[in-house]
Amino acid sequence: MILYAFRRLMIAIPTLFIVITVAFFMMRAAPGGPFDQERVLPPEIERNIKAAYDLDKPLVEQYVIYLGKILRGDFGPSIKIRDFTVAELIMAGAPASIQLGLSAIVLALVFGVGLGTYAALHQNTKTDFAVMGVAMVGIAVPNFVMAPLLSLIFGVYLSLLPTAGWGGGDLKYKILPIIALALPQVAYIARLTRGSMVEVLHSNYIRTARAKGLRERLVVIRHAIRGALLPVVSYLGPATAAVMTGSVVIESIFGAPGIGTYFVKAALNRDYPLVMGVVIVYAVLIIFLNFLVDMVYGLLDPKLKTQ
Amino acid sequence: MFNKSRNATALEKSGPVEEFEGRSLWHDARIRLFRNKAAVGSMIILAIIALMAIFAPMLSPFEYDEIDWGYIQEGPNWENGHIFGTDGNGRDLFIRILYGARVSLAVGLLATAVSLVIGVTYGAIAGYFGGRIDNIMMRFVDVMYSLPFMFFVIMLMVVFGRNIFLIFVALGAVEWLTMARIVRGQTLSIRRREFIEAAHATGVSSFKIIFRHVIPNVLGPVIVYMTLTIPQVILTESFLSFLGLGVQEPLTSWGVLISEGAKVIEASTWMLVYPAIFLALTLFCFNFIGDGLRDALDPKDR
Numbered sequence: 001m002i003l004y005a006f007r008r009l010m011i012a013i014p015t016l017f018i019v020i021t022v023a024f025f026m027m028r029a030a031p032g033g034p035f036d037q038e039r040v041l042p043p044e045i046e047r048n049i050k051a052a053y054d055l056d057k058p059l060v061e062q063y064v065i066y067l068g069k070i071l072r073g074d075f076g077p078s079i080k081i082r083d084f085t086v087a088e089l090i091m092a093g094a095p096a097s098i099q100l101g102l103s104a105i106v107l108a109l110v111f112g113v114g115l116g117t118y119a120a121l122h123q124n125t126k127t128d129f130a131v132m133g134v135a136m137v138g139i140a141v142p143n144f145v146m147a148p149l150l151s152l153i154f155g156v157y158l159s160l161l162p163t164a165g166w167g168g169g170d171l172k173y174k175i176l177p178i179i180a181l182a183l184p185q186v187a188y189i190a191r192l193t194r195g196s197m198v199e200v201l202h203s204n205y206i207r208t209a210r211a212k213g214l215r216e217r218l219v220v221i222r223h224a225i226r227g228a229l230l231p232v233v234s235y236l237g238p239a240t241a242a243v244m245t246g247s248v249v250i251e252s253i254f255g256a257p258g259i260g261t262y263f264v265k266a267a268l269n270r271d272y273p274l275v276m277g278v279v280i281v282y283a284v285l286i287i288f289l290n291f292l293v294d295m296v297y298g299l300l301d302p303k304l305k306t307q
Numbered sequence: 308m309f310n311k312s313r314n315a316t317a318l319e320k321s322g323p324v325e326e327f328e329g330r331s332l333w334h335d336a337r338i339r340l341f342r343n344k345a346a347v348g349s350m351i352i353l354a355i356i357a358l359m360a361i362f363a364p365m366l367s368p369f370e371y372d373e374i375d376w377g378y379i380q381e382g383p384n385w386e387n388g389h390i391f392g393t394d395g396n397g398r399d400l401f402i403r404i405l406y407g408a409r410v411s412l413a414v415g416l417l418a419t420a421v422s423l424v425i426g427v428t429y430g431a432i433a434g435y436f437g438g439r440i441d442n443i444m445m446r447f448v449d450v451m452y453s454l455p456f457m458f459f460v461i462m463l464m465v466v467f468g469r470n471i472f473l474i475f476v477a478l479g480a481v482e483w484l485t486m487a488r489i490v491r492g493q494t495l496s497i498r499r500r501e502f503i504e505a506a507h508a509t510g511v512s513s514f515k516i517i518f519r520h521v522i523p524n525v526l527g528p529v530i531v532y533m534t535l536t537i538p539q540v541i542l543t544e545s546f547l548s549f550l551g552l553g554v555q556e557p558l559t560s561w562g563v564l565i566s567e568g569a570k571v572i573e574a575s576t577w578m579l580v581y582p583a584i585f586l587a588l589t590l591f592c593f594n595f596i597g598d599g600l601r602d603a604l605d606p607k608d609r
Binding site for chain 2: 011012014015018019022023026027029136137139140141142144145147148149151152156237241244245248249253263264267268275278279282283286287290
């Protein structure tokens with residue numbers, strides 16, 4: 001198990017390196033630069049500004065300098081948002097993004113597994129069809145449609161919750177963004193759980209458990225869930241990636257002060273250091289959560305444990 | 308007696324035999340698929356949406372980029388012909404949704420085709436050769452899997468501008484990974500089968516074996532996954548368009564329309580709701596067809 005963890009960690013580091021490299025050169029391949037604007041700067045001033053951000057050096061040298069800085073934990077200053085370093089901006093935005101993302105994933109897991117199990121236990125009944133029908137809606141209605149609709153219904157028509165904004169992190173401002181982020185994942189996880197649960201419930205070891213007279217509830221909780229959860233756990237990797245990318249849109253719809261809102265704006269403005277910083281933070285989060293997921297999978301799957 | 312039953316099982320194992328009319332795997336699957344009401348209904352709805360997209364200019368008296376100065380951002384109204392209302396520039400929403408359907412469906416189909424070609428070839432080669440080649444090729448897929456791809460796609464759009472062909476390629480290049488894994492797994496399970504060995508023994512080249520014998524025999528799961536990739540791609544395209552990185556004005560796609568609608572949702576709910584219904588309906592249908600195909604092709608339920 002420790003060896004397995006070590007091997008997985010060894011894959012994570014080159015992956016992160018690839019992310020940084022690809023993102024760096026892709027960003028620089030974009031036509032235009034951060035200082036293209038209406039007002040043409042005198043050439044000397046422009047040269048000085050570029051020198052201040054190391055933009056006057058050859059690309060490969062910039063890359064090496066950047067890698068060195070990253071290793072020291074220095075993300076550099078933001079080019080467009082004056083007087084802020086990228087690290088400061090990310091530290092300011094990360095709590096909101098992480099809160100939204102993690103709550104959405106937890107919510108998706110709890111409700112997805114719950115609903116999926118419930119549907120599987122009532123296979124081919126009306127409840128089953130109802131749950132799976134609702135799940136299908138969750139999959140077919142993307143979160144960027146769901147978010148404005150939720151804010152219209154709960155914010156405007158029912159006036160129960162604020163339509164947008166952050167309110168200094170007050171819980172009621174977070175409810176709608178979290179739901180919008182979680183819904184598609186609730187739907188996917190419910191469908192996955194139902195599928196694997198149905199399969200597991202027909203397997204031999206469940207028949208054995210029932211044959212020895214175990215109550216149905218215990219059969220499900222003690223035996224079936226463990227097997228049925230495997231595909232769900234392996235889906236959690238893609239799910240976190242989906243929630244992270246989704247948060248880019250959800251944050252801007254609800255005006256949440258997370259790092260997702262920076263990303264598109266910074267990419268369009270050619271704010272190189274900020275784009276790189278946000279990509280690296282997201283990549284680290286995704287890779288780290290993938291690693292955690294693999295570890296949990298290793299604990300749950302008896303086949304992997306023996307290896 | 309004993310011989311007879313052995314012959315029978317041997318016959319069964321030899322797979323689809325042409326003489327038994329209507330008992331081939333594909334024929335069986337077709338019957339089962341057409342018995343699935345949700346899948347058939349979905350196919351009909353999708354066909355209608357596709358036909359509407361193809362014949363869009365004939366279905367509306369308006370042009371998709373025509374500005375009707377008398378009705379700017381007006382709600383649905385059957386009397387003036389704007390049955391879904393107009394957008395903020397006074398353009399008819401119905402015809403714009405149909406033109407959006409062209410873009411969204413085309414992106415879905417073409418990007419899926421790209422992912423199909425790359426994924427199937429890659430997976431079949433990895434699975435067929437096995438060993439070290441397989442190991443290296445699949446490690447590469449593992450690494451690609453853990454990259455934050457959407458961010459790369461967003462950056463790509465920023466770098467090369469909003470180019471619709473690039474969207475096809477970029478999305479196809481993202482979606483092939485799962486396809487490659489599926490095909491590899493299937494290939495591994497059939498590459499030691501007799502008909503592959505027979506082909507090998509008669510001197511058929513590896514390249515030919517992969518394309519003539521391996522790939523046709525792994526098509527079942529590939530088709531199922533393909534039907535599920537199309538909605539995925541359409542969704543991703545809408546997501547990009549929503550961020551303002553999709554197709555360019557005056558051309559449109561469902562994502563663009565939804566993003567325009569989301570901005571004015573309180574004043575003009577119809578601008579969000581109608582394109583969203585089309586998008587959701589399409590995704591719904593593809594998912595139902597995918598589920599139906601999976602049930603139809605899954606030998607376990609037979």
